Amino acid sequence: MKMKFCDECGTFLRERKDGLWCPKCRKTISSKEVLAPRSFKKEDSATIQVIDRSQIDYVKVSQTCPKCDNEIAYRWFSSVSGEHAGVRRERTVEHFRCTKCSHSWSKIA
Numbered sequence: 001m002k003m004k005f006c007d008e009c010g011t012f013l014r015e016r017k018d019g020l021w022c023p024k025c026r027k028t029i030s031s032k033e034v035l036a037p038r039s040f041k042k043e044d045s046a047t048i049q050v051i052d053r054s055q056i057d058y059v060k061v062s063q064t065c066p067k068c069d070n071e072i073a074y075r076w077f078s079s080v081s082g083e084h085a086g087v088r089r090e091r092t093v094e095h096f097r098c099t100k101c102s103h104s105w106s107k108i109a
C-alpha cells in the first residue's frame with residue numbers, strides 16, 4: 001500500500017484492517033476510497049452508456065417470422081398516441097424485423 005497523509009492535518013496515516021486511520025483527527029479513511037480513483041469510475045460509466053443505447057435500438061429476440069419461419073428477429077419499440085372514445089392514449093408498439101428475409105411486422109403491446 002502507498003504511503004498516505006491526512007488531507008486535513010498532514011499526519012502520516014496508520015494502516016488498519018478497514019482502511020487508513022489518522023491518529024490526530026481520529027478519523028478512518030476506508031480502503032475502498034483510497035484504491036478506487038474517481039476518474040476511473042467516470043470512464044467506466046460512459047462506456048456502459050454507449051452500449052446501452054445500441055441495445056435499446058436493436059435487440060435480437062426469438063420471434064417466428066410469418067413469411068419464412070425464421071426464428072430470430074430484431075425488435076424495437078415505438079409509441080403512438082391516438083384518440084379512442086374521446087380519450088387520448090399512448091400506446092406502445094412492438095416492431096419486429098426478420099434477420100433472414102427482412103420482412104417486418106408489428107404488434108400493439
Ligand SMILES: [Zn+2]
Nearest residue numbers: 006009022025
Ligand atoms: Zn488528520
Ligand SMILES: [Zn+2]
Nearest residue numbers: 065068098101
Ligand atoms: Zn423471414
